[in-house]
Amino acid sequence: MPRPKIFYQCQSCGYSSPKWLGKCPDCGAWNSFVEEKNITKLRKAETATPVILSEISSSTGIRYSTEIKEFDRALGGGVVPGSIVLIGGDPGIGKSTLLLQAIRGLTKLGKTLYVSGEESPEQIKLRADRLTFKSSNVVLLPETLLEGIISVAEEIEPNAVVVDSIQTTFSSDLLSAPGSVSQIRECATKLMFFAKKHHIPIFIIGHVTKEGAIAGPRVLEHIVDTVLYFEGDKGGPFRILRAVKNRFGSTNEIGVFEMSESGLKEVENPSELFLSERPLNVPGSVVTASLEGTRPLLVELQALTSTSGFGLPRRTALGVDYQRVNLLVAVLEKRIGMHLGSMDVFVNVVGGLRIDEPSVDMAVVTAIASSFKNMAVEPNTFVFGEVGLSGEIRAISQAEVRIKEAMKLGFKRGVIPAGNANNIKGLNIEIIGAKNVHEALEILFF
Numbered sequence: 001m002p003r004p005k006i007f008y009q010c011q012s013c014g015y016s017s018p019k020w021l022g023k024c025p026d027c028g029a030w031n032s033f034v035e036e037k038n039i040t041k042l043r044k045a046e047t048a049t050p051v052i053l054s055e056i057s058s059s060t061g062i063r064y065s066t067e068i069k070e071f072d073r074a075l076g077g078g079v080v081p082g083s084i085v086l087i088g089g090d091p092g093i094g095k096s097t098l099l100l101q102a103i104r105g106l107t108k109l110g111k112t113l114y115v116s117g118e119e120s121p122e123q124i125k126l127r128a129d130r131l132t133f134k135s136s137n138v139v140l141l142p143e144t145l146l147e148g149i150i151s152v153a154e155e156i157e158p159n160a161v162v163v164d165s166i167q168t169t170f171s172s173d174l175l176s177a178p179g180s181v182s183q184i185r186e187c188a189t190k191l192m193f194f195a196k197k198h199h200i201p202i203f204i205i206g207h208v209t210k211e212g213a214i215a216g217p218r219v220l221e222h223i224v225d226t227v228l229y230f231e232g233d234k235g236g237p238f239r240i241l242r243a244v245k246n247r248f249g250s251t252n253e254i255g256v257f258e259m260s261e262s263g264l265k266e267v268e269n270p271s272e273l274f275l276s277e278r279p280l281n282v283p284g285s286v287v288t289a290s291l292e293g294t295r296p297l298l299v300e301l302q303a304l305t306s307t308s309g310f311g312l313p314r315r316t317a318l319g320v321d322y323q324r325v326n327l328l329v330a331v332l333e334k335r336i337g338m339h340l341g342s343m344d345v346f347v348n349v350v351g352g353l354r355i356d357e358p359s360v361d362m363a364v365v366t367a368i369a370s371s372f373k374n375m376a377v378e379p380n381t382f383v384f385g386e387v388g389l390s391g392e393i394r395a396i397s398q399a400e401v402r403i404k405e406a407m408k409l410g411f412k413r414g415v416i417p418a419g420n421a422n423n424i425k426g427l428n429i430e431i432i433g434a435k436n437v438h439e440a441l442e443i444l445f446f
């Protein structure tokens with residue numbers, strides 16, 4: 001047996017070095033180097049056969065449905081055979097539950113293999129009972145050795161495989177511990193070859209680190225075809241499945257679920273849900289129409305301003321970008337003359353949702369102003385628009401889709417960018433265009 005070669009590898013990006021380093025020269029992570037031992041094995045060369053482009057049968061468009069609409073939507077319209085889908089999320093958020101429900105639809109096409117390195121078949125059975133899921137087409141395999149998983153999969157020829165989780169799976173070709181970057185990379189690569197060779201989808205569950213990224217993030221995200229994050233507030237019932245990378249569909253597509261006593265339920269009209277407990281006529285609360293992928297979503301944004309007890313006021317942003325909130329606070333100070341310099345400002349998107357598009361600016365500005373002035377926004381009014389540094393409100397994309405969603409939920413008035421308002425015609429709703437923040441706040445509060 002060759003002597004194992006010892007080297008040190010960054011657990012965040014996979015950079016390797018013959019010496020231990022305090023800071024990774026590649027990704028800049030501190031204290032991320034771990035000793036790894038590898039035996040370099042000579043691999044049997046497997047050469048691929050070249051094919052002529054025009055002779056390849058077109059398999060685009062073939063997708064399997066999981067029969068969960070929200071899951072199919074996040075995947076870009078169903079799962080593509082031969083692809084690898086990575087699902088990441090906090091422990092206990094419901095990843096195992098989601099995938100057990102997802103393979104339910106796939107069992108109609110044949111056998112599926114559920115590999116669990118974390119739970120015994122009895123534990124999985126208990127979960128399946130809660131989901132009232134019985135099928136002779138699901139094969140459970142409590143295994144962590146990758147070669148074992150592959151040989152079972154080769155034997156039973158499933159039409160989909162779930163590996164729960166990639167951090168507990170290890171390959172006997174490497175000496176490093178399960179969960180290390182080299183093991184994760186090796187296992188994911190081998191699973192990818194298996195998926196492509198047998199033309200079946202493989203779902204991999206990945207744990208996330210304290211910082212909220214999938215452990216071994218860069219290496220894993222490069223290898224797989226699709227990366228989905230399952231997010232939400234563990235205390236609350238809502239869960240959001242968000243695509244962050246998708247070779248077969250658009251990113252930013254989301255699926256919305258509610259965790260119930262008997263598993264995850266799809267939420268077909270999330271706008272209604274996110275607004276269901278909205279307090280009416282309360283200062284600091286405003287509704288905005290954001291766009292998640294192709295889907296308009298109405299959400300409530302809340303802000304609270306209070307006199308700061310410390311010299312340095314606090315700014316907190318949940319669900320919106322922190323830097324963006326700082327910028328908008330500065331716009332309110334400088335352009336509107338609101339004295340927020342001695343105030344703590346808290347901003348929160350209700351329901352554990354995250355909004356990353358600039359159209360949310362107007363909602364942030366309105367909610368902060370509403371709390372600061374202690375004046376409520378009229379409850380049937382919604383706002384959206386991007387705010388620039390000189391306080392101007394800029395037009396955004398797909399205004400009409402957003403307005404129609406608001407109309408569906410009974411909103412009567414929208415305060416939107418003037419640039420968008422000029423193009424909206426023939427809708428049975430009051431639309432007011434505002435050129436700058438000053439104008440918008442005049443309309444909303446006087």
Ligand code: TYD
Nearest residue numbers: 091092093094095096097130260261262263
């Ligand atoms: P699980 O799928 O085990 O999470 P993960 O794989 O991400 O660690 O789900 C864990 C939580 O979901 C657990 O706290 C119990 C809850 N749960 C329900 O509320 N209802 C259900 O029907 C099921 C199966 C789980």
Ligand code: MG
Nearest residue numbers: 095096118164
């Ligand atoms: Mg689990």
